[in-house]
Amino acid sequence: MANKSNFKAPRLKAPRLKAAAIGKPDARASADGAPMPARSAVVERKTRETEVKVALNLDGGGRGAVETGVPFLDHMLESFARHGFFDLVIQARGDLHIDEHHTVEDVGIVLGRAFRQALGDRSGIRRFGEAMVPLDEALCSVVVDISGRSYLAYNVPIAQERVGTFQTELVHDFMKALSDEAGMNLHLNLVGGRNPHHVIEAAFKALARAMDQATAREPRSSGVLSTKGTLS
Ligand SMILES: [Mn+2]
Numbered sequence: 001m002a003n004k005s006n007f008k009a010p011r012l013k014a015p016r017l018k019a020a021a022i023g024k025p026d027a028r029a030s031a032d033g034a035p036m037p038a039r040s041a042v043v044e045r046k047t048r049e050t051e052v053k054v055a056l057n058l059d060g061g062g063r064g065a066v067e068t069g070v071p072f073l074d075h076m077l078e079s080f081a082r083h084g085f086f087d088l089v090i091q092a093r094g095d096l097h098i099d100e101h102h103t104v105e106d107v108g109i110v111l112g113r114a115f116r117q118a119l120g121d122r123s124g125i126r127r128f129g130e131a132m133v134p135l136d137e138a139l140c141s142v143v144v145d146i147s148g149r150s151y152l153a154y155n156v157p158i159a160q161e162r163v164g165t166f167q168t169e170l171v172h173d174f175m176k177a178l179s180d181e182a183g184m185n186l187h188l189n190l191v192g193g194r195n196p197h198h199v200i201e202a203a204f205k206a207l208a209r210a211m212d213q214a215t216a217r218e219p220r221s222s223g224v225l226s227t228k229g230t231l232s
Helices: 071-084 101-117 170-182 196-215
Strands: 039-044 050-056 064-067 087-094 128-133 138-145 152-156 185-192
Touching: 039 101, 050 101, 064 071, 071 087, 071 101, 071 196, 087 101, 101 138, 101 170, 101 196, 128 196, 138 196, 170 185, 170 196, 185 196
Parallel strands: 064 087, 152 185
Antiparallel strands: 039 050, 050 087, 128 138, 138 185
8 A cells, every 4th residue: 555645765865975075196096106196087077868967986985966857877976986986977868758778878878988088098997897786686707807898798787667767677778888888898787686676786786896996097007907018
């Protein structure tokens, strides 16, 4: 029986984080005391369907402030920021009166571009990352190669069409857009799971941890980690 009271979920306050704060020199990443240049990007994209702005710092502290108009996506991306130790501000406005597809996909596009831009020529990064993350009964594996070549292997079968009002199929579209635009080989494999919220959240957390590893600076590598000599 539906509860028809006027209950309103409390609005969870995202940590206050301004796009302008992103891009300051990264003092913590310095080994010898000299601040290293921030690996960050601010990317905007406007179409007749959506308007998306992303500010990203790869060497952040896990602070996320995400407002896309799709609350479930906000929840996933704030989790992504936290577990990837990225600082991430996302503001999106989309044609949600049609459905959430354009907004979810376009946020993936702009986030991917922000990673591409923040990584620059990809020199000095670890390039590969992998993570296996559980959430109760759900277990998801993510392996990435941030090589400049995009590829998506998406094996995350979800029986339920929706979690709340969010269409579970949109996760596939989001991951495709992200991997295409970041220039990233992205393999997602669901080991098992029943609850779609758990499955998707485990996927985003595993994505975060794998991308944190892959984007991390590799102190032993002075140039681009490829025998080909380029990652672009
Ligand atoms: Mn959750």
